[in-house]
Amino acid sequence: MKALNHTSDFVNVNGIRLHYLDWGGAGPALIFLTGMGSSAYIFNKFAPRFTDKFRVLALTRRGHGDSDYPETGYAADTLVEDIRQFMDCLKIETASLAGHSLAGVELTHLAATYPERVQKLIYLEALDDRRWEATIQAQNPLNMVEIKRADSAPPRTFEEYIAIVKRDIPEFAAIWSDLWDEEFSHAVRVNEDGVYVDRMPAFVEKAIVENLIKGYAPQRVEAKIPTLCIYGQRQRQLTDEYTAAQKAAYEDFIREVRDPAFKAFITEFQSRFPHARMIVIPGGHHYCFIAQEQQVYDEMRKFLLE
Numbered sequence: 120m121k122a123l124n125h126t127s128d129f130v131n132v133n134g135i136r137l138h139y140l141d142w143g144g145a146g147p148a149l150i151f152l153t154g155m156g157s158s159a160y161i162f163n164k165f166a167p168r169f170t171d172k173f174r175v176l177a178l179t180r181r182g183h184g185d186s187d188y189p190e191t192g193y194a195a196d197t198l199v200e201d202i203r204q205f206m207d208c209l210k211i212e213t214a215s216l217a218g219h220s221l222a223g224v225e226l227t228h229l230a231a232t233y234p235e236r237v238q239k240l241i242y243l244e245a246l247d248d249r250r251w252e253a254t255i256q257a258q259n260p261l262n263m264v265e266i267k268r269a270d271s272a273p274p275r276t277f278e279e280y281i282a283i284v285k286r287d288i289p290e291f292a293a294i295w296s297d298l299w300d301e302e303f304s305h306a307v308r309v310n311e312d313g314v315y316v317d318r319m320p321a322f323v324e325k326a327i328v329e330n331l332i333k334g335y336a337p338q339r340v341e342a343k344i345p346t347l348c349i350y351g352q353r354q355r356q357l358t359d360e361y362t363a364a365q366k367a368a369y370e371d372f373i374r375e376v377r378d379p380a381f382k383a384f385i386t387e388f389q390s391r392f393p394h395a396r397m398i399v400i401p402g403g404h405h406y407c408f409i410a411q412e413q414q415v416y417d418e419m420r421k422f423l424l425e
Contacts, residue, residue, distance in 0.1 A: 133204050135192070139205065140176065144174045151178070155183075158179040214237070219406075220244055255376060261365065306318055347418065
């Protein structure tokens with residue numbers, strides 16, 4: 120996609136090199152943090168909308184996109200130190216931070232560790248306690264369902280790789296645009312056999328799952344930092360490859376297991392952040408800042424300018 124007047128650059132922090140995008144803008148700093156598997160480019164349409172009032176940036180964490188892929192450093196303490204040193208390198212004393220998905224862990228941990236560096240927090244479909252999710256997903260009736268597809272050749276072009284992504288992840292296909300082409304171009308590599316594969320190594324994914332999803336208990340944030348949380352009551356889109364019985368079982372799982380667990384998380388989060396503003400988008404998408412862009416933008420802008 121056409122670059123939206125951003126600067127693409129790198130900083131050397133904490134012994135590694137991290138990639139970031141800087142859209143410029145005048146005013147206090149607003150830093151976007153990505154979800155698992157994403158790079159700063161995922162915000163390349165949404166983030167520039169704030170440059171009239173803020174200096175807007177997005178950071179690609181270690182093990183993602185164009186940043187370095189060290190073998191270690193995927194615990195919350197190290198990731199937050201990466202962010203702090205990034206801010207130091209760019210001479211940003213304080214910032215508002217908006218994090219998507221996995222970045223919820225970083226938002227909470229940064230606010231607990233360096234509250235003096237944080238102006239406001241924005242959680243975009245970002246859970247800071249993922250431990251309950253593993254228990255819930257273990258009850259998903261689709262776990263044991265294997266979808267058999269005709270064998271296809273390994274993708275030897277970027278276009279073939281994208282076609283497979285769209286086929287296998289209908290939630291992405293439903294909101295696809297050239298933004299996603301740009302994002303995925305920084306998430307793949309060509310291996311020694313000439314096949315397009317994920318750039319993220321298996322050891323990075325394993326370390327993140329162990330440290331941030333299964334093993335992270337949120338620290339208590341003592342400072343009363345203005346906080347906005349936007350969540351969507353979403354569910355997985357099932358293709359026609361699933362039978363009617365499988366779809367019905369999944370709907371029962373959503374209604375009887377997943378939705379009550381989600382409501383329990385919201386209640387628990389609100390108990391830790393009683394001052395937080397909670398926005399729930401019925402039928403929202405996990406990438407709410409893309410699928411429900413205007414609504415999310417309006418809520419964020421109102422919150423940031425208060």
